[in-house]
Amino acid sequence: MIRIAENINVMSKTIGPAMKERNAKPIQQMAISAAEAGADYLDINIGPARKGGDEMMEWLVKTVHEVVDLPLSLDTTNPVALEAGLKAHKKGKPLVNSVSMQPERLEKTLPLVKQYHAQMIGLLWGKEGMPRDVNERAALAVDLAYQANQMGIENEDIWIDPIATPVSGEINQVIACTEFMAMLQDICPGCKSTVGLSNVSNGTPDNLRPYLNRAYMIMLQKNGLYSAIVDAYDKELGKLAKGEMPEIVNLVYQVMDGKEIDSTSLSQKELEYVKTVKVLMGKSLYSHSWLEI
Ligand code: THG
Numbered sequence: 001m002i003r004i005a006e007n008i009n010v011m012s013k014t015i016g017p018a019m020k021e022r023n024a025k026p027i028q029q030m031a032i033s034a035a036e037a038g039a040d041y042l043d044i045n046i047g048p049a050r051k052g053g054d055e056m057m058e059w060l061v062k063t064v065h066e067v068v069d070l071p072l073s074l075d076t077t078n079p080v081a082l083e084a085g086l087k088a089h090k091k092g093k094p095l096v097n098s099v100s101m102q103p104e105r106l107e108k109t110l111p112l113v114k115q116y117h118a119q120m121i122g123l124l125w126g127k128e129g130m131p132r133d134v135n136e137r138a139a140l141a142v143d144l145a146y147q148a149n150q151m152g153i154e155n156e157d158i159w160i161d162p163i164a165t166p167v168s169g170e171i172n173q174v175i176a177c178t179e180f181m182a183m184l185q186d187i188c189p190g191c192k193s194t195v196g197l198s199n200v201s202n203g204t205p206d207n208l209r210p211y212l213n214r215a216y217m218i219m220l221q222k223n224g225l226y227s228a229i230v231d232a233y234d235k236e237l238g239k240l241a242k243g244e245m246p247e248i249v250n251l252v253y254q255v256m257d258g259k260e261i262d263s264t265s266l267s268q269k270e271l272e273y274v275k276t277v278k279v280l281m282g283k284s285l286y287s288h289s290w291l292e293i
Helices: 015-021 024-036 053-065 079-088 103-115 134-150 171-187 197-201 206-222 235-241 246-256 268-280
Strands: 002-009 041-047 072-076 095-099 119-123 158-161 227-230
Touching: 002 015, 002 024, 015 024, 024 041, 024 053, 041 053, 041 095, 053 072, 053 079, 072 079, 079 103, 095 103, 103 119, 103 134, 119 134, 134 158, 134 171, 171 206, 197 206, 197 227, 206 227, 206 235, 206 246, 206 268, 227 235, 246 268
Parallel strands: 002 041, 002 227, 041 072, 072 095, 095 119, 119 158
Antiparallel strands: none
């Protein structure tokens, strides 16, 4: 499982001000520690960055690449900033995060992906916004891959993101994202996939977020998930991603396959995974105290 570190983002209390002040140190430290934690890509998230986004992105790419060799995921909705980042990117194949499906966005970003020999995250956000179910996601994915192919971008460079949503919201959307993963190779053979994993735990108390992120990653992985945008500092998530916790993975698979689990034989940790998977499958109701019930 490829991990894209979400940590270098403008919303962060330490990184946001450092970006604005062009203070390299905290950003470089973050990049080094995310790389040491085993990240495969670093997401450089500057948000919409309407003013001066191009200078900021160029500076960030150079600043980060002074200290790490990882390829970067350039996360901005500003196409001028995106191009500045792509131009400055010299280490490996960059990832454009993201290409959403409004016609004007496709028109501006697909040619940049092609021109700079980049890979892209295809975000299934359509003309009408968020897809409502798995079928709308499938239709958007096929359309997006088709349009990218027309531009000369191959499926292996397209990472489809079906958009993970918070478990505290509409649970059918969480389930639709899981189901979509199982369909992807049939509808877009050779395409890769990713999700913003932390989205699923948005709105959940901070100390409980990792439980949801970890369990959801295993569930999506069972259905073929290729990569995820994650908190690089979550050590247990890193172990799961590297296949170092096979017992937990097997347990999650069993719950997903509907096997009866004898909960009296489970450790505390195993029980927490089982409870969390049941919530994410829509089999039990989410509340902030789901682990205690
Ligand atoms: N899909 C794609 N790109 C994405 C997302 C996605 N990029 C943005 C986002 N979703 C993924 N990145 C983050 C980054 C930070 C957090 C969540 C997702 C986050 N941060 C903590 C918080 O806000 O509480 C900590 C912030 C801090 O460091 O202070 O939750 O879905 N393609």
